Amino acid sequence: MTRIVFMLVAVVTTAGVVASLAPASGQADGEAAPIFVTKIPAGYRDWPVISVAHEAGDLNSLGAKLGNDVAIKAYREGKLPFPDGTIIAAVHWTHSPSDENNKVFGRAQSFVPGQHTNVQFMIKDSKKYAATGGWGFGHFNKDGTLGDDALMKTCFPCHAKASRDFVFTQYAP
Amino acid sequence: MTRIVFMLVAVVTTAGVVASLAPASGQADGEAAPIFVTKIPAGYRDWPVISVAHEAGDLNSLGAKLGNDVAIKAYREGKLPFPDGTIIAAVHWTHSPSDENNKVFGRAQSFVPGQHTNVQFMIKDSKKYAATGGWGFGHFNKDGTLGDDALMKTCFPCHAKASRDFVFTQYAP
Numbered sequence: 555m556t557r558i559v560f561m562l563v564a565v566v567t568t569a570g571v572v573a574s575l576a577p578a579s580g581q582a583d584g585e586a587a588p589i590f591v592t593k594i595p596a597g598y599r600d601w602p603v604i605s606v607a608h609e610a611g612d613l614n615s616l617g618a619k620l621g622n623d624v625a626i627k628a629y630r631e632g633k634l635p636f637p638d639g640t641i642i643a644a645v646h647w648t649h650s651p652s653d654e655n656n657k658v659f660g661r662a663q664s665f666v667p668g669q670h671t672n673v674q675f676m677i678k679d680s681k682k683y684a685a686t687g688g689w690g691f692g693h694f695n696k697d698g699t700l701g702d703d704a705l706m707k708t709c710f711p712c713h714a715k716a717s718r719d720f721v722f723t724q725y726a727p
Numbered sequence: 728m729t730r731i732v733f734m735l736v737a738v739v740t741t742a743g744v745v746a747s748l749a750p751a752s753g754q755a756d757g758e759a760a761p762i763f764v765t766k767i768p769a770g771y772r773d774w775p776v777i778s779v780a781h782e783a784g785d786l787n788s789l790g791a792k793l794g795n796d797v798a799i800k801a802y803r804e805g806k807l808p809f810p811d812g813t814i815i816a817a818v819h820w821t822h823s824p825s826d827e828n829n830k831v832f833g834r835a836q837s838f839v840p841g842q843h844t845n846v847q848f849m850i851k852d853s854k855k856y857a858a859t860g861g862w863g864f865g866h867f868n869k870d871g872t873l874g875d876d877a878l879m880k881t882c883f884p885c886h887a888k889a890s891r892d893f894v895f896t897q898y899a900p
Contacts, residue, residue, distance in 0.1 A: 664781075726820055
């Protein structure tokens with residue numbers, strides 16, 4: 555399976571391996587190792603919507619990007635870089651046809667969330683996550699397990715290509 | 728232009744005609760006329776996500792379905808019919824390719840909200856909206872104008888085909 559992971563978009567991974575993701579601190583070699591998010595922020599499912607997204611192709615994903623108070627305020631005020639305390643959540647589901655809706659439409663055009671696949675987070679803490687642009691990245695599979703090492707290593711290099719403080723998602727008014 | 732309108736999904740209408748949508752009361756003929764929602768519920772953009780949707784075909788829409796406290800509680804508890812006070816919002820945007828994301832992906836697969844097209848509401852009040860299954864339907868174009876008569880007349884007959892108290896959208900966990 556080719557695994558492609560980009561910018562807080564859905565990835566259907568094999569079962570996550572909960573290992574080697576503990577925060578690295580006190581690095582003796584002087585080079586800070588990436589620190590990942592290992593705990594799901596409380597209450598994220600109730601946060602307001604920043605935007606939604608459909609990733610076609612192999613990802614086949616529908617997503618909702620949610621933001622905590624700090625994130626929503628920064629987005630609405632157009633504030634960049636995002637302030638410390640910003641948390642962006644990306645909830646992903648499969649992009650699945652709705653048989654019920656399509657029957658009513660009389661054509662196959664309706665796609666809704668099928669299975670929940672994962673939820674990803676970006677947490678801004680310019681000191682704690684200094685090694686990765688001030689952002690901590692987190693990936694939690696649908697069973698709550700963490701994304702594995704190979705997956706997590708792809709987060710930062712890809713988000714480094716975003717033109718707005720490592721964030722691709724824009725606010726949908 | 729063929730106008731197809733179904734189940735709180737996006738519709739790009741021509742400029743809405745703000746007329747003939749005032750609440751009908753005191754009907755002399757004994758038959759209750761449909762009452763539509765003519766005011767956007769305050770704060771809806773901050774409500775939690777019920778689900779998201781992609782309607783392909785002519786609609787070409789990405790949507791976020793949001794719920795007020797009553798709606799979210801009813802959804803999470805699986806409570807049917809929805810209690811009075813339930814409000815469901817459906818925010819719609821065009822389903823538009825993201826050039827920025829696609830450049831990073833290296834392929835055309837990323838779709839995000841383009842233009843905001845409209846926002847629609849279903850408000851449960853079993854007495855006020857008795858003529859339409861206890862639900863008041865509302866449609867607001869991107870400029871804030873109301874959906875026209877022809878559009879509004881399509882809401883109820885279509886939602887009557889839904890199997891869960893006139894509501895198509897299911898909660899996405």
